[in-house]
Amino acid sequence: MKFSPVLLISAIFGSALADSITLPESLPNGSYLISVGADGKPTWTEVATANVTDTPKRDITPGSTSARLGKRFPWPSQTYPYCPGGDWFLLSDFYDHAWNAFYDSCYANGNHKFPQGTVFANYQGNAVAYMCAYSANPCSADEWVDAVNWVSSNCVGRSDGWMEPGYLHVPGWNKRYGYAKGGSSIC
């Protein structure tokens, strides 16, 4: 049987990360590296809290289409935003807390590559901001900003202070940025 390179790659990463990782329902607010244990259940370690005081201020108006005008990333082709549905979470937990906490933690980790098959995540209340590393991958704060702007202008579900999950899939770089409620299946 002959595999196309694309199918082969997805087979490799598929086996590394299975189809999805089910996030722990709730964890104390903070940064975590999450992976799947031999039993298929998630395991996690806390990532030291970032001490970053020079975080640039960003316009992160939720769902703003003008946010897309600030797009600065030459994302590789085949990058796409996706609205997977699933449980909604508090908009404030995400935009007032998880967005920033993830940004700071991502920034503080610099060029550090998170291992293949892991999720770099930040829990704040019931919102989880995350990056899936389908191969060893660094987190980029600038990518995070642009990814959320793009996703949130596509996944626009909002109601009574709650918002729908979404992600930006970047197959060209074997990574994904997204946000979801604790307990969701991601990556």
Ligand SMILES: *[C@@H]1O[C@H](CO)[C@@H](O)[C@H](O)[C@H]1NC(C)=O
């Ligand atoms: C964070 O950095 C500041 C400035 O270097 C320092 O004064 C403070 O003690 C640090 N806080 C922690 C928790 O490391």
Ligand SMILES: *[C@@H]1O[C@H](CO)[C@@H](O)[C@H](O)[C@H]1NC(C)=O
């Ligand atoms: C965790 O973060 C959420 C969102 O900011 C906040 O409402 C909650 O009080 C925090 N929990 C603790 C124990 O600090």
